[in-house]
Amino acid sequence: MAEVWEDLRKRARSLENTIEAKLASFNKLNTGNNQGTNPGLSSRQSLFERLDSEINTLITELSSINDEMADHIAHHSTLGPSSWTSTPAVQHTLRRHRDILRDYTVEFNRARSNIRSQLDRENLFSTSSSFRDKDESLGLNNRTKISDYALKEHEHISSTDRLLDEQLGMASATKENLARQKISMGGISVRMQQIARKYPMLNSVMQKIQTRKRRDTIILAGVISSSMSALRPIICPSILNADLAMLGKECEKMLAYGADWLHLDVMDGHFVPNLTFGPPLVESLRKQLGPKPFFDVHLMVSDPLFWVKPMASAGASSFTFHWEAAYEKGGDGEVKEILKSIKENGMRAGISIKPKTPLEKILPYCEQIDMALIMTVEPGFGGQKFMEDMMEKVRHLRKNYKNMDIQVDGGVTVDNIDVCATAGANVVVSGTGIIKAADPTAIIEKMRLSINKALLN
Ligand SMILES: O=C(CO)[C@@H](O)[C@H](O)COP(=O)(O)O
Missing domain, CATH: 3.20.20.70 (Aldolase class I)
Structure with missing residues (x-):
């Protein structure tokens, strides 16, 4: 049991290190120049796409390992409150891995949006300069209108990107909360079953109480699990x-x-x-x-x-x-x-x-x-x-x-x-x-x- 947990932790750590290294290379893409004639534009674009997809895959993998860790804890907590998975240290470890995943996701989304804007801007400049070269019959006003229009489009795209990033952040926070509640509920339900076995006559009353209080219990479990948390940055x-x-x-x-x-x-x-x-x-x-x-x-x-x-x-x-x-x-x-x-x-x-x-x-x-x-x-x-x-x-x-x-x-x-x-x-x-x-x-x-x-x- 503990070996499976250790193996999951090792895999999570190794993925975290790989993501960190890839994010460092990814962030370097954000330092290109702003000129439309940048000769490295197309190669930076393809590197962006490659790293983007690699980091995405790694983050998804890390997220499923974190889920596996949560399932592992939930499964073992059914063995009773004395199980090693019910110790605060184990819960704390999972929470830290989830925090790291969230931080990487936020950093990735932010860097992706910045780099994308940077590359779009560079593309835009190169497109508008080829416009100028090809169609000299356009007056200054028309050219200004075209670049104004293109810049506005670019702003729309950037703000849509930002909104998407925010939504993703909120979704991942919700997912994390649900996973925590799942673990706490596992422990609570074990305790309830033990009491029910001991006092069979109370069984049906307890079931009713359980149903009616289900929502309150989830909230309470959240409060208990967060108050158990030791330290945070x-x-x-x-x-x-x-x-x-x-x-x-x-x-x-x-x-x-x-x-x-x-x-x-x-x-x-x-x-x-x-x-x-x-x-x-x-x-x-x-x-x-x-x-x-x-x-x-x-x-x-x-x-x-x-x-x-x-x-x-x-x-x-x-x-x-x-x-x-x-x-x-x-x-x-x-x-x-x-x-x-x-x-x-x-x-x-x-x-x-x-x-x-x-x-x-x-x-x-x-x-x-x-x-x-x-x-x-x-x-x-x-x-x-x-x-x-x-x-x-x-x-x-x-x-x-x-x-x-x-x-x-x-x-x-x-x-x-x-x-x-x-x-x-x-x-x-x-x-x-x-x-x-x-x-x-x-x-x-x-x-x-x-x-x-x-x-x-
Ligand atoms: O209390 C103090 C200094 O007395 C600090 O809070 C400084 O204001 C921190 O500033 P940095 O050293 O980080 O620039």
């Missing part, structure tokens, strides 16, 4: 690096690019040599963005306790303070008091340490916090160099706290995301790495994929 663009004059719009853009949380750096000019903003700005952002976005507020201030209530009222979702500041103010008692106050004010609690602070200082609080933030630069400014030697702290934390969110912040980019992810960080703050990128969506996807892969191992 959380990508947090640091808005310190955005255009601060357009902050609301910048945040909206980040959320549209796929950010999970917005990381808000509060600096008081004492704890760090820089000044940023306080509760009024957080409140304005909350008003503009609504209740949904998660505000991950990082307090680089000398008196964190003072700011707990104002930040909660302003709309912060999570309050991360520096151990150094709290300890200097009032020792261990102050740290505990802040943690208590954060919880009383309904926020998630995080503790952070600067690079020179030993990890041991925050270990006594790790059972009480939701997240540990390991700074990978000296706090104060965006755009500094990532300190890889901080990964030792991350590794140690992950080894001892399997389910705690571990965040890294400072100089994190796609170039070092694998280092952070394999060390054990699942929450990533990136300022310049995301905000200044040409394609922030692609960067966020890559970061998420890297963390998902590390979580699988």
